[in-house]
Amino acid sequence: MTLGILLGLIGLALAAGGVRLATLGGSWYYLITGVLLVLSGVQFARQRLSGFWLYAAVFVGTVLWSLWEVGTAFWPLVPRLAPVLTLGLFALLLLPRLSAGRVRAPAYAGAAVLALVMAAGGASMFVPHGVVEGPAASRPAAAAPAAAEAAPWQHYGRTLAGTRFAPFTQITPQNVDQLEVAWTFRTGEVNGPGTKNPGSEDQNTPMQIGDTLYLCTPRNTVIALNADTGAEKWRVETGANSLYWNRCRGLGYYEVPAAAATPAAATDGTPASSTPVAAAADAALCARRIVMSTVDARLMQFDAATGQACTGFGENGSVDLKKGMGEVKQSYYFPTSAPTVVDGKIIIGGWVFDGREADEPSGAVRAFDARTGELAWVWDLGNPDHTGLPVDGQTYTRSTPNVWSTPAVDEKAGLIYLPTGNCPSDFFGGHKPPVCDEYNSSVVAVDLKTGKERWKFRTVNHDIWDYDVPAQPALYDIPDGKGGVTPALIQVTKRGQTFVLNRLDGTPIADVEQRPVPQGHTEGERYAPTQPYSVGMPNLGFEPLSEARMWGATWFDQLACRIKFRQMNYEGDFTPAMVGKPTIFYPGFLGGMNWGSVSIDEQTGTLIVNDVRVPNVVRLVPRAEADKVKATMGHGEGMHPQANTPYASHNTQLLSPLGVPCQAPPWGALSAIDLKTRQVVWQRPLGTLVDSKTKSGFAMPLPIPIGMPTLSGPTSTASGLVFYAGTQDYFLRAMDSATGHEIWKARLPVGGQATPMTYVSPATGTQYVALSAGGARTSPDRGDYVIAYKLKGR
Template structure:
């Protein structure tokens, strides 16, 4: 009981503070009430309207210096807690915008209450203030703790068959090997010493990844040399131990103002091809002794040239194509000279004595774009060996005189994997242009859109096709390289499988011999509304026997914000959108696409620990909003067409153009609750998730020109994938904060991170020097996707040298 005598009425200074507090509460309540009424009219929650009225009443009572103000707020607070738990459970991040503002208000209200009550309940008020302050302190501390973490159990890691000093394994392919597992058996760097990693050397290319350029390269390593490339197609050879430049080759591509990437180069050594394909109708290959290039780097430029460069000298291989170059526009017809409508951003695929290539086409421009033809060239001479024209299977090489390869067919812009024993190459295909409207797409090519296609490497003929999206009008092209692995069949043998990650967050496991699902796939009904002149498939494939990521249907309750104000605005915006789930077709109304055409899983792909069968993934959870605008309503002469969010695709040849924007709050923060990206591991033997954790922090995020500078592990979108080692580590660098991370692959625990000068988008790689025996982890850092900071770094980490 509080027996203190009543104090005199509050002084004018105190009355002024109470009035200011009351006005702020009243204005906040007025905003919540007005916008809450709008939300109710859209069929949304009544909470904000009612809470707004209550806060307005609180504000009036504070202005009138009435003790009842505290009681009204207490009621609002209790109801808010109950409502928050009902909507979000006890999950941390969804609770933050719901409760944090009321905890702050509660603290201030507790401190101010003695002024309202003229000294009565002083002790109770201050105890209440202490309680609110304690919860706020705990909440602030919890901001820096990862939430939604699923921790794996520590397991013993199988040791490499040979000691690390004897292990020889080059990282000679983009994904380390033809299977794309991104696995290295080297175990010199392990869980016990990884915290000693330090920068061994740094190389700067001199080409900052600005404007249309993004530095997404994973170098390859062959022997004592590292080979990397820049966004504008320069190829650089570096000493594997010192990072010292050995040579630079600049192909000087034209038209580098639109879309510059080079994710990798490839290596070809004729003398080491044990079973070369025989090409009876091609001119004989030069012998190794008669060639100027016994070892060759294979590169594709942004102006569509296939090159071979002497791996030792950096000079063009004169006996390849036309003095080292093959024109990839042959047979394509019009490629648009001023805008590069055709290029190849991924590493070429070299299998035996073949170079297999697809091509990148500029998204959303037209129904008449260059073909998605896939071609194979002789790695010795550059001559065309075969072509797979998706629209005219009868064309097996060049098209007939006066014709072109079929225009605007689905393309293969990402990286294939191949199985040399089966003689198959596995192509991840894009969706048919122009991405978001498909009323005129021919039936023949529909089956290849957003699919995995297996071709016979010797002939280029189709062996099987598995489609991940039917009639894709969401830009859900298959971006990730397929990953090949053999899993136990339960009776003492193995099944050769292909793991395909998708932008949908679905993971398909197929028998790579025939394309049949090994993990169950079910066709499920999807929304049937569509734009005029288009159509949608009745069902879509779902991989029900593998974990999915970021793929659940969003609801109003999933809307988020840094405050309850922008959370409310996100709720209103969400209710206005055309959204009935994942396969809501684009329309003339703002339409939500989630997981979104960036992913799910993008080109970073998966990694596999070949000793345990663990699959490592990282994803993006950033939805987009698109809107089809009737062409007659658009001034096409002033249309500024770009690429991705914030742009308009002209989609010439269709009834519409399409606008793109992010689904963000007024503060520029994604509207759905975090995480917006995770790291995770899946046991391929059990097909269960082993661990999951948020991917990185907001430390280097810049929102409206302000850098966060706080290591809050919200879980951010990631691009580049992981690289695994024989010591049980997985390395990642494609986060929005500027770090290379090492994680315990069995538990998901972060065991080390190294600060990078700028962010990265690339997948790291690792190798062991044949000269010094040191194991290096290398990453390219050119700038994270959403960061203003850009660079040109190739950075190698290693353990300290022994004296």
């Protein structure tokens, strides 16, 4: 009776949902199965043997249907087969009673087999699936360890090339399991949900210069630490704060040339100490400077030894980045990524608050004299011939694509490579001028000396998907097979596409082709007929979605996801948003790949990259309807007003009723690509469920390596290690760069979403791995930790 009632209730739920799915043009499986389960339940309740045979039909049909739909892929099979296996076990245990004992032995034998299958399936949940194994790139003999003085972590990507590769060999795959906490530092600033700064996130990668580690907090407190002990040397509270999006991903460093740091005597005989040149006196104090941009749009400098303001820089140590921008509403414009310091200049772009309105501050990129703060040049996309301050009464061209991520630099070529974003507003572009289509979501090479454009490459045509180029380009010389090398730029994108370009002229090294994409019908919009695809590089798991790829932790939320999918507008990549019917964006506007960027193992030429595989759902909302709804003042989900355009946008993620992504796992992975062969070396799901909880409160705190969405980026070393911490569980991990196998992990007090770094102390010769851990984005657990690890006994 109990089993009969249970089967009947399950069958009614599946049949009801199945009717809805079938009327939407979806699979009939759920309707047919629901009806059979109801009939089976009735017969079980009546203690009729036909109840078992009806269930057996459901069992066999489900197995055949599942194998037909998804093959033998483990995670797609789990919600399909787990329910019928569980119910089948009870049905077999009841079979002897229904058959008056005639089939006792076969029934119990069958139940034992199902129990073994379920046990094997349960055990398999703790084994990574979706793993790709390829031919490992050969590792040459490690070069002599780099002197610490010659290899500081001085830039966001360690060097201006942005490869996040450290030429150190003290920590190796053989001894990495001997890592232990060397020191822990607390910044005193806890941010995120439940705090007074809910939109703040700690994404800082510390910078190491000599015996000092420099870091910044989301609200721009600058702190200097002893690199060996973690003891605080100095800190500066800048008082910076933003209402919505506090971040400080990194700092810059500048050394004043020796000639400029020594004040010269005045020509009129005045003693040098009283020369009326503030910059010269300041240079003596600030011969070594820490450079920081703030979330209230200032560019600041501090003496690296003392933390004192470099008063000869700008006005008392600060440059107002709002100058020339025109109206800047509170928290609508500021840099979030580290300033680029090179060639005696500080080069900086800025983040613009997405989705607010059509008229927002300029995306202009500026270079300032690193010693004085004077403007050296500006790259104003809408006025490229004017490289200085705007004339009176004018501003830099407003609402142009901005550069919110980190550039890379080839000093030999004299070029800085700028990854551009989008023009406002994100999801409607009928109003956008030609300059937007010319430069949106591109990589642009600009002359370091003059700020003049040298070449550009666009990754999206007429971007109405918020597919900003989010990651720092990585520069690497790829062997050409003829004894020489090709100077390459590797650019990952939110689209999950990886473009490999010749960094001297912007031409593709890996083939790129224009492919037709879906067209829309929204009034006032225009659509690009084709989009660029990097067909010469591997697809890392972003195949188009289908109903069969919809997933759920149970029969019911998988059915709900199938219904959602059928109710939405989706024709594959680049399906444009529309009014009324929600549209699926996959990859979503969080990635693919995002701001964490990549690492390149420079000894093997292996590209290491993490990704996010969660679709977004966007619906255009007519202006009259949107103006009645309060806009979401966060960044990402909710109602974005897109003021001064015909439409607002409402943004969500494609999630099941339990709050898990609707498409089958993994939802995040770490991959390695051989840049010589352009083949996947390995790919592994990244992160477990142990610390995850969905918005609905559903949790399964088990170390199941399902592969979760990731943030931040990886770091690689000359010894053959990859360090990564941007998972939703609270671990810093080390992987073997040749195979991707996890060979060490350390439990963190809270999650992390910053890229780890590694350095060798010049004082002790000890190699450290350091990480900021302020909390994973999806977790309420927040902290203010900076943690460094070293080998036992060092």
